[in-house]
Every structure is written in structure tokens, then in C-alpha cells.
Amino acid sequence: MSTTRPAPHAPRATSGLVDDETTGIPSFEASGGDWSEIAEEAARLGEERIVVNMGPQHPSTHGVLRLMLEIDGETVTEARAGIGYLHTGIEKNMEFRTWTQGVTFCTRMDYVAPLFQEAAYCLAVEKLLGVTADVPERASVIRVLMMELNRITSHLVCLATGGNELGATTIMTVGFTAREEILKIFELISGLRMNHAYIRPGGVAQDVPAGGVEATREALKNVEHYLRQLEDLMLANPILQLRLKDVGVLNLAGCMALGVTGPMLRSAGLPYDVRKTDPYCGYETYEFDVPTVTSEDAWGRVEVRLEEIYQSIKICRQALDRLEKEPGPVMVADRKIAWPAQLAIGADGMGNSLAHIKEIMGTSMEALIHHFKLVTEGFRVPAGQVWQTVEHPRGELGVHLVSDGGTRPYRAHFRDPSFNNLQATSIVCEGGQVADVVVAVASIDPVLGGVDR
Amino acid sequence: MSDEKTPDELKKDAAQAVKPGEGTTEAQRTTATALEAGSQHLPEGGRTTLDVVAVRQGLFGARDSGDTSGFGGLVSTVALPGPSERPYGGWFDEVVDVLAELLDASGTGFANAVESVVVDRGELTLNVVRDHVVEVCRHLRDDQDLRFELGLGVSGVHYPHDTGRELHAVYHLTSVTHSRRLRLEVAVSEADPHIPSTTGVYPGHDWHERETFDFFGIVFDGHPGLARIEMPDDWPGHPQRKDYPLGGIPVEYKGATVPPADQRRSYS
Numbered sequence: 001m002s003t004t005r006p007a008p009h010a011p012r013a014t015s016g017l018v019d020d021e022t023t024g025i026p027s028f029e030a031s032g033g034d035w036s037e038i039a040e041e042a043a044r045l046g047e048e049r050i051v052v053n054m055g056p057q058h059p060s061t062h063g064v065l066r067l068m069l070e071i072d073g074e075t076v077t078e079a080r081a082g083i084g085y086l087h088t089g090i091e092k093n094m095e096f097r098t099w100t101q102g103v104t105f106c107t108r109m110d111y112v113a114p115l116f117q118e119a120a121y122c123l124a125v126e127k128l129l130g131v132t133a134d135v136p137e138r139a140s141v142i143r144v145l146m147m148e149l150n151r152i153t154s155h156l157v158c159l160a161t162g163g164n165e166l167g168a169t170t171i172m173t174v175g176f177t178a179r180e181e182i183l184k185i186f187e188l189i190s191g192l193r194m195n196h197a198y199i200r201p202g203g204v205a206q207d208v209p210a211g212g213v214e215a216t217r218e219a220l221k222n223v224e225h226y227l228r229q230l231e232d233l234m235l236a237n238p239i240l241q242l243r244l245k246d247v248g249v250l251n252l253a254g255c256m257a258l259g260v261t262g263p264m265l266r267s268a269g270l271p272y273d274v275r276k277t278d279p280y281c282g283y284e285t286y287e288f289d290v291p292t293v294t295s296e297d298a299w300g301r302v303e304v305r306l307e308e309i310y311q312s313i314k315i316c317r318q319a320l321d322r323l324e325k326e327p328g329p330v331m332v333a334d335r336k337i338a339w340p341a342q343l344a345i346g347a348d349g350m351g352n353s354l355a356h357i358k359e360i361m362g363t364s365m366e367a368l369i370h371h372f373k374l375v376t377e378g379f380r381v382p383a384g385q386v387w388q389t390v391e392h393p394r395g396e397l398g399v400h401l402v403s404d405g406g407t408r409p410y411r412a413h414f415r416d417p418s419f420n421n422l423q424a425t426s427i428v429c430e431g432g433q434v435a436d437v438v439v440a441v442a443s444i445d446p447v448l449g450g451v452d453r
Numbered sequence: 454m455s456d457e458k459t460p461d462e463l464k465k466d467a468a469q470a471v472k473p474g475e476g477t478t479e480a481q482r483t484t485a486t487a488l489e490a491g492s493q494h495l496p497e498g499g500r501t502t503l504d505v506v507a508v509r510q511g512l513f514g515a516r517d518s519g520d521t522s523g524f525g526g527l528v529s530t531v532a533l534p535g536p537s538e539r540p541y542g543g544w545f546d547e548v549v550d551v552l553a554e555l556l557d558a559s560g561t562g563f564a565n566a567v568e569s570v571v572v573d574r575g576e577l578t579l580n581v582v583r584d585h586v587v588e589v590c591r592h593l594r595d596d597q598d599l600r601f602e603l604g605l606g607v608s609g610v611h612y613p614h615d616t617g618r619e620l621h622a623v624y625h626l627t628s629v630t631h632s633r634r635l636r637l638e639v640a641v642s643e644a645d646p647h648i649p650s651t652t653g654v655y656p657g658h659d660w661h662e663r664e665t666f667d668f669f670g671i672v673f674d675g676h677p678g679l680a681r682i683e684m685p686d687d688w689p690g691h692p693q694r695k696d697y698p699l700g701g702i703p704v705e706y707k708g709a710t711v712p713p714a715d716q717r718r719s720y721s
Binding site for chain 2: 261384
């Protein structure tokens with residue numbers, strides 16, 4: 001790839017905006033503590049119309065989201081979202097790494113639901129390679145298991161932080177305790193709590209370790225226990241009902257126009273779920289429902305997410321049953337694609353198995369060359385482009401991959417559901433109270449790592 | 454090879470030829486036929502121009518040493534899958550037929566609006582002329598037999614080798630009603646990177662078009678507020694273009710230096 005011509009000007013940081021329009025306007029800087037001085041000064045100025053900059057560093061904006069609110073008294077008359085504070089150029093970086101290394105990058109986009117990016121990306125690479133049908137059954141089952149576990153953790157984070165932002169710390173602690181159970185399973189199976197890079201083009205990095213299935217069953221039991229606590233805390237809570245009902249309303253027409261998918265769309269009554277409409281990884285063989293409500297508000301989204309967790313647990317149990325039945329390969333048989341490493345846990349942590357090292361270093365020079373070539377150079381993917389979507393906890397995640405026939409993606413684009421859904425910020429916030437902004441944004445459930453990529 | 458050359462000169466040419474990257478000698482020169490023969494997805498009978506995305510020289514990406522493999526003089530072009538012939542298969546024919554009917558009825562004409570239809574890997578792509586992209590979107594969204602009511606976004610691709618059509622905007626449409634997916638592709642040149650905005654049909658394309666403008670410099674005319682979205686407002690250049698460097702610094706570790714990712718050897 002040609003990267004010879006430098007940018008016209010060297011990139012630099014942006015300085016603060018100071019011009020004729022911004023000078024002379026009274027501005028205040030508010031942080032924690034008492035704001036009575038600011039309130040007095042605002043009252044003295046007698047200006048009812050105030051523009052409030054919420055974020056980008058604010059605990060209730062889910063990361064570095066910047067909200068610009070124009071408020072009249074307590075009413076939000078205009079709301080705008082500013083993003084880009086977490087843009088790290090992951091898509092550009094992926095163009096300079098092999099197809100397999102791409103997984104390590106895209107897993108870091110939406111860090112609350114990393115396995116969905118991995119799965120979507122790998123499905124897209126497999127479609128480009130034309131090996132979709134060759135991916136072993138067991139690998140698909142493990143992918144489904146990992147994705148559904150991840151959906152549970154993601155929804156738990158959404159509910160927990162949403163509660164925390166309203167001052168309900170117990171909702172947060174219960175939610176995160178439940179999530180911890182699954183993070184332990186992630187660590188057991190993939191070796192990492194997040195940024196797993198576990199799903200690889202052609203299958204998964206390694207099989208579920210011995211005892212993994214039993215541990216997952218146990219964890220799911222614990223999650224159900226915490227989930228019932230969470231339900232009791234949330235669904236029967238009159239304060240939460242008052243705060244969430246009829247707040248952040250977005251109807252079906254609004255959702256479709258803005259391309260909003262996921263729990264927000266299902267809270268408007270449409271049971272659109274990619275797992276049902278365009279199944280991948282064998283989702284058509286699992287029994288589960290797509291929960292919907294018709295309240296179109298933040299409360300409905302809480303109900304949908306809670307029910308989706310139960311459905312995910314149901315899918316996880318079916319996947320675990322299949323994993324118990326019989327062992328099998330977890331990577332395509334084609335040695336030109338399959339990652340050559342054989343991971344094993346040694347005294348110093350996880351690494352290549354000693355048997356594999358012994359083979360490539362001691363007995364087979366061809367195996368060593370093969371390992372070296374595949375790891376450093378990677379495999380070639382026939383030229384073309386594909387579009388693959390999966391049902392992400394926040395909506396429809398799309399991956400647009402273009403290959404130029406080389407060992408690296410020519411272009412990798414991720415249509416992140418949070419990015420798209422954040423466009424609804426204005427419509428769900430405007431006309432409401434300032435305090436409802438927090439609820440409305442929490443019900444969109446944006447994760448800025450995915451938004452900015 | 455030309456007749457007037459002496460054997461000595463020819464020998465010199467051959468010696469030059471094995472030095473990769475020096476394509477000035479006769480032995481090195483590759484004919485258009487050879488370029489096509491070496492390309493992937495060669496269209497039958499040479500009907501259309503190739504959608505060339507890359508031209509490769511040699512193998513293994515080794516350009517800094519002698520040609521030990523003997524493949525140093527190899528020149529090959531890579532092209533994306535070309536236009537497909539009917540029948541496209543499945544529901545693709547039906548959708549194209551309905552769209553053709555609507556476009557012909559409106560006076561635009563299918564042939565004027567849609568450059569080509571590509572079916573590859575079970576996916577349907579319509580290459581649309583930029584002036585008619587909004588009309589095509591409107592038909593795709595509104596007609597009851599099409600109903601692509603969900604616009605999932607716009608992404609850009611930069612093909613510096615696709616002369617005169619360097620910048621592509623790719624629209625991903627979904628029909629919830631019929632469970633179908635379709636891709637529209639609009640190509641424009643770097644010199645005139647203007648495409649009419651589709652936000653009037655799919656309001657959700659607002660941020661996606663801003664992102665594509667930000668990263669590729671494609672100007673979506675009629676967009677309600679085409680500002681940068683990820684990069685700072687005063688950022689120079691469009692980072693996802695192929696001629697924009699990735700950046701990075703060499704990293705020293707235990708005495709050895711690892712160059713930044715875009716300066717490492719590329720095997721492609």
C-alpha cells in the first residue's frame with residue numbers, strides 16, 4: 001500500500017475556540033460541590049436561556065460524550081451530541097495489520113461488548129474467503145455462547161450504570177457483581193476479561209478448557225440469582241418508575257428514520273433482531289424469543305434488556321448442552337487459514353504448547369516455515385467486498401470489509417450501533433427536563449469506544 | 454523486444470529486469486494483456502474496464518534486496534469483481550426489475566442511473582450514478598415491493614488506482630419487510646468529490662455522511678450540517694485516504710528498533 005505523500009500539514013491539537021462570537025458571553029465552570037455562587041450570578045444576569053456543556057468528562061455521560069444543552073429554566077430546548085473524543089483510528093490501523101491481527105484491533109472498539117466486533121469481523125473475513133460453511137460446528141457454538149454471555153454483561157453494565165447515574169448505587173453494585181461472574185468465565189475461556197481477541201477468522205483461538213462448561217453453568221446460576229435481585233430492585237421501584245416512564249420517548253417511525261436498532265427499536269414494538277431475520281453462527285437452531293414492549297420509553301428499554309438477559313441465558317444453556325455432547329475441532333481444517341499456534345497453559349501462563357514448539361523447532365522445518373509465514377505474512381483474501389451484520393447488545397453492528405487480494409484489509413468499516421443511535425440524542429432529550437437527559441442518554445446506552453473507534 | 458538492440462543490450466535489459474521496481478527496460482515492460490492475465494476476476498471477453506484497486510510488483514514485498522526468488526519482475530493487477538450477467542439469482546432479479554421499472558417510469562431511465570449490477574459472494578451491489586442516488590434511494594425505500602426502509606449507513610473507500618473514480622461512497626440498505634440487504638456504490642473523482650446527500654430519504658445517514666466527509670473528503674451536497682465528526686474541526690486532510698500516512702514513531706526495545714506500522718514490510 002502506498003503511503004508516501006505526507007499530509008499537507010502536520011497534524012496538531014486543536015486550540016480552544018476564541019473568536020468574536022464567544023468573547024463577551026458570561027461563562028461559568030462548574031464541577032462538584034456547591035453551585036450557589038453560579039446560581040446567584042446567573043440570577044443576577046437575569047438570563048433564562050443558558051447553554052450548558054455537559055461533558056466530555058462527566059460521570060453520567062458514559063465516557064467522553066459531550067452534550068450541548070440549551071436550557072430554558074429546567075427545560076431542554078435543544079440538545080446536541082458531540083463525539084470524537086475517543087477516536088483512535090482503529091479502522092485505519094487495521095489496514096496495516098494482517099487479517100488475523102485485525103481481531104485484536106476491532107475487539108477494542110466497543111469495549112463493553114468486544115466479542116460482537118470479533119464475531120462480526122471474523123464472519124465477514126470468512127465470507128470474503130468463502131469458508132463460511134467450513135467453520136466447524138463447535139466453533140460456532142462457542143461463538144454463540146461467548147456472544148450471549150457478552151450480551152448479558154453488556155446489558156448488566158447498561159442497567160447498572162443507568163441506575164448509578166440516578167443515584168441508585170445498589171443497582172450498580174448488584175449489576176456489576178453479576179457481571180463479574182461472567183467476566184471470570186471469559187477469563188477462564190479466553191484468558192482475558194476484555195479485549196479477548198478470542199474469535200479468529202476460521203474459528204476460535206482455542207477450545208473451552210476442561211471444566212469450562214460446568215463453571216459456566218454455575219456462573220449462569222449465580223447470574224440468575226443476582227438478576228432476580230436486580231429485577232426486584234428495579235421493576236417494583238416507584239422512584240425508578242417515576243424517573244423512567246415516559247422519558248426518552250422515541251416511536252417506531254422515529255427509530256426507522258434514524259436507523260435506530262436494538263433494544264431501542266424493540267421498545268417501540270418492532271421485533272427486529274438480526275439473529276432471527278438474517279441468522280449467523282447457527283442462531284436459527286436455537287430456541288429463543290425476541291422480547292418487545294410498546295411503551296417507547298426508557299422504562300420499556302429496561303424491561304426489554306432484562307428480558308433479553310433471560311433469553312441469552314436460555315441460549316447459553318442450549319449452547320452448553322451442545323458443547324457437552326461431543327468434542328470437535330474449533331478451527332477450519334484449511335491449514336492455509338487456520339492459525340498455527342496451539343495454545344496451552346504452562347507454569348508461566350498461557351502460551352504455545354510445548355508439544356507444538358518441540359515439533360516446529362525440533363522435528364519439522366516445514367512446520368516451522370509454515371508457522372512463521374502464516375504468523376508474519378498472514379493469509380491472502382480474494383479481492384472483493386462484503387457486508388456482515390450481527391445483533392449487538394446495542395443494535396445492528398455492521399462490518400464492511402474490502403479486500404484487494406492481499407494479506408491485509410484494504411478497508412475495514414464498522415457501523416457501530418452506538419454511533420448511529422446517538423443521533424437520537426436530540427429527539428429523546430429535547431422538550432424534557434435537564435434531569436431527564438441523564439435517563440434518556442442512559443437508555444440509548446452508548447459506549448464511546450464503539451462510537452468513536 | 455525490439456530488433457535494433459544488440460545482444461549485449463538485451464543481456465543488460467534482462468539483468469535490469471530482475472531488479473524489482475525498475476520498470477523502464479524492455480524486458481520489464483508488461484503489456485496490457487499481461488496485466489489482464491495476471492489479474493483476479495478477469496471479465497469474460499474483456500467487456501468492461503477493470504475496477505483496478507492495486508498493482509503489485511514482485512512477491513513477498515521485498516524491494517530492498519536482490520531478486521532471490523526470481524519473481525521480482527512479476528507485475529499483477531488486482532481488480533474487484535466485475536459486473537454480473539442476468540440471471541442474478543434469488544430475489545436480486547426481482548429487485549432490479551422493479552427498480553428498473555420505477556426508474557424508467559420516472560423518466561430517469563435505469564441505464565442512466567445504474568452503471569452496473571454486481572453480484573458477488575451472495576450480495577447485491579448497484580453502482581449508481583451520483584446524480585440519481587437520491588432518486589434510487591427514494592424508490593428503494595418507498596416502493597412496496599422493495600421497502601428498503603432501514604438505511605444502515607454510509608462508508609467510504611479510497612481506491613487511488615481507480616482513476617477518475619477514486620472515492621467510493623457505499624450505502625448499506627436493509628429491508629425489514631422482506632429481510633433483504635442491498636448495497637449502493639457511488640464513485641466520484643478526487644477532483645470533484647460531490648455526491649447529493651441521502652439524508653432526505655434516510656435521516657439516519659446524517660452522522661454517517663459526516664463521518665465519510667471527515668475521513669474521505671466526500672462532500673455530500675444538501676447535507677444539513679456537513680461538519681467533521683470524529684476529527685477536530687480544524688484538522689487538515691482526510692485521514693482514511695490511502696495517501697494519508699498512518700503515523701507513529703519507531704519504538705526501541707532492548708537495542709532493536711521497531712519501525713511504525715506503515716513503514717514495516719508489506720507482503721501484499
